[in-house]
Amino acid sequence: MSDLASTRRGAAAFLENVAFSGLHEAVGSRDWAAKWRELGDTHFRRGDLSSAKGAIDEAREAWLCALTAFEVARRLLDEDDPGGEQVSAQIELGVQRFGSALQQKMERVQITSCWNQSELPAYFLPASHAGLCCPAVICVSREQESAATLLGRVLPLSLGRAISILVVSHDDVSNQPPGASKFFLSSCLDFLSVQDNVDPTRIGVYGEGLSAVIATDFAAEDTRVAAAVCDGGLWNWARRLASIGWMTRAAEVPNEQLAWARRSQRVRQMKCPVLLVAGGRGVVSLSEAVSLQNDCADTRIDILTIPQTSIFRLGEIENFLASDDRIFRWLEHKLAKRMPPTGSDGQRSDTAMFRAGD
Missing domain, CATH: 3.40.50.1820 (Alpha/Beta hydrolase fold, catalytic domain)
Structure with missing residues (x-):
């Protein structure tokens, strides 16, 4: 899932089939949340590298992929799970990164x-x-x-x-x-x-x-x-x-x-x-x-x-x-x-x- 379209398709397919993905216990939910968070981190790093090279369009798309993955991870975590606050912080950081790379001003x-x-x-x-x-x-x-x-x-x-x-x-x-x-x-x-x-x-x-x-x-x-x-x-x-x-x-x-x-x-x-x-x-x-x-x-x-x-x-x-x-x-x-x-x-x-x- 290297681009935004495929990332969102993959996330949508995952959520459509979540009932069959072993999420009936808290442990399974946290495991899947960790995987989506890891995917978000990967996209985040890819965006930072592209930005450093001046490839702004690639950076923006990577950060959007990261935001999508982090949102999936956030929804898989219990409201009281401290990991939820960490994921929310990553989303806010991604918003800031994205805003700095926009041609129009956010x-x-x-x-x-x-x-x-x-x-x-x-x-x-x-x-x-x-x-x-x-x-x-x-x-x-x-x-x-x-x-x-x-x-x-x-x-x-x-x-x-x-x-x-x-x-x-x-x-x-x-x-x-x-x-x-x-x-x-x-x-x-x-x-x-x-x-x-x-x-x-x-x-x-x-x-x-x-x-x-x-x-x-x-x-x-x-x-x-x-x-x-x-x-x-x-x-x-x-x-x-x-x-x-x-x-x-x-x-x-x-x-x-x-x-x-x-x-x-x-x-x-x-x-x-x-x-x-x-x-x-x-x-x-x-x-x-x-x-x-x-x-x-x-x-x-x-x-x-x-x-x-x-x-x-x-x-x-x-x-x-x-x-x-x-x-x-x-x-x-x-x-x-x-x-x-x-x-x-x-x-x-x-x-x-x-x-x-x-």
Whole structure:
């Protein structure tokens, strides 16, 4: 696996077959993590040697291979395993190495919140297509994941696409005062809107894990958002049902008409295309996503199904390469500069079902 394409194919094949790879015990998981980490180290060294020789293109590809291998290793380790922190540190170092070799400048920027004027860090990677006015995406990591870790994953996806990326961490966004996270993300959108090569009318948001909930609130409140990868309000709906059940000690759920109205309330406030990432480690189940899509047939809701790869003692492992690629292809498609079709009611509608293997 000497180039990026073969490295990512090999990693995807490994994750697809992980259920048959002896990962049912912690020892087997650590052994495989060590092998992927060793592969990452090999690519890392190859990138450093190429950089020293002035072969920058070869160095960049090698570092991208290393980032992919390190991400596989990180996911194979238990959250409490000290090796996980070491791999995360290697990912951050790889991001720094890669940034120094880019023709376009990858910046560590400070975003000033319009809520309380506090400043929070972010990574900004401009689109590599100089002179073009390109779309952009605000990417929010899942809980307990740094912005650098998410950036290490999206770097191979963003390069070669005419799209700018702004990456922030879940912890930074969620640690805002109650209700203020959407204002901080609006400040992120403000930042992108004034960048020379960003089209302010084509800025999307992508939230992972509980950040999908934050992305929903942001897209519902800020009408400038052009596309959203989020939970469509389903997490808060599930919490409301649980709260009602606890307070009333009732096992039954509200009647179907009330459930339809409540379930679809938040997503109907969103004026942009929506992608629900269902299954896997996400906060949305496939059945919930399909119910919401059926409830809101007149809105633009797509579904990306993440199949379970393997469930064992340390948790669930996903084929993140397949899902990440599908998510960015969806964003690229929805943020393309074109007029979408209109439905009979005048609303834009192009609902479709996406699956990770499509």
